[in-house]
Amino acid sequence: MTGPEHLAVVAAGLGAGVLTSTVGVASLISFPVLIALGIPPVVANASNTVGLLPGALSGSFGYRRELREVPRPHTIAVVLTCAIGAIGGAALLLALPAEVFAAAAPWLILFTCLIVGVQPWISTWLRSRHEQPAGERTRMSPATTFFAALTGVYGGYFGAGAGVMMMAVLGLGLDLELRIVNALKTLALLAANLVASVIFxxxxxxxxxxxxxxxxxxxxxxYVGSHIGRRLPSGLLRALIVLAGITAAVLMLR
Incomplete structure (x- = not known):
């Protein structure tokens, strides 16, 4: 890669880190940049997972206060479920022919754009639920465990939009405050990225x-994503992400 291309990848990592702390779709920025530089899709996806791991780590560190409010057995259950799912996703990425991922990637990006687009409605729904008095569902039910593991599989295979998916799964399956759900989601995806990165x-x-x-x-x-997210209108940020994702998917389908 040339000097300008190096800068483009660093900028993509910076943008992806910001998205990790805002709407949770980091790979929508970084993965298309790697593809545009001529890196094969499977290599780009694996390199992207490894490269974004430090951003996920710093995000989880930022939620350490919220995570202290969750009983350790519950945290372990969420993390292990997502991590085990990620093993399956990473195995699928490596076992299936590269052509399968190359064909699926544009559609996965479009699906992620849909998730980002409906995120306000998901957040409103979750917020309305958590305005109710807290219930007793602090342990993972079989259904919540299944969908959390499935999100882990998706995270190990591709990952873009997995944060929004995990937020919905944990928010609907557990009676916890939304800020704690967000912390658990961040930690669970860190575990998924870590497991997939080790395999890759x-x-x-x-x-x-x-x-x-x-x-x-x-x-x-x-680190700086939360500060930027507080100042940039969420609607504008979401619209730019969806536009960028659709553009990237269309270019990959050509």
Missing amino acids: VFVADLNLTAAALLAAGSVVGG
């Missing part, structure tokens, strides 16, 4: 330069 480091083909540049940008973006 040992088994997958990686573009280490791209992963390192993404990591440098994402760790900063994850």
Whole structure:
């Protein structure tokens, strides 16, 4: 890669880190950039997962106060469920022919755009539920466990939009405050990314330069993302993400 391309990947990591702390669709920025630089889709996806891990780590660190309010057995259950699912997703990415992921990626991006577009309605629904007095559902039911594991599979396979999905799964399945659900979601996806990254480091083909540049940008973006998110109108940010995602998907389908 040339110097300007290096800067583009760092900027993509920075933007992805910001999105991790805002709408939770980091890969919608970073993955298309790697594809545009000519990196094969499967290599780009694996490198993207590894490169965005520091951003997920800094985001989870920011929620440490909320996580202390959750009983440790419940936190462990959520993390393990998502991590085990991610093993399946990473295995699918590596086992299936590269052509399968290349064909699926544009549609996964479009699906993520749909998730981002309806996120305000999901958030409103969850908020209305959590304005009710807290119930007793603090443990994972079989249905919640299944859908959390399924979200982990998606996170290990592709990941864009997994944060919104996990927020909905945990918000609908557990009677916890929304801020705590958000903290659990962030930690669960960190676990999924960590598991997938370990697998990719040992088994997958990686573009280490791209992963390192993404990591440098994402760790900063994850830290400053919350500050930017407070100042930038959420509607404008969401519209820009959806527009960028649709554009990337259309270009990949050509």
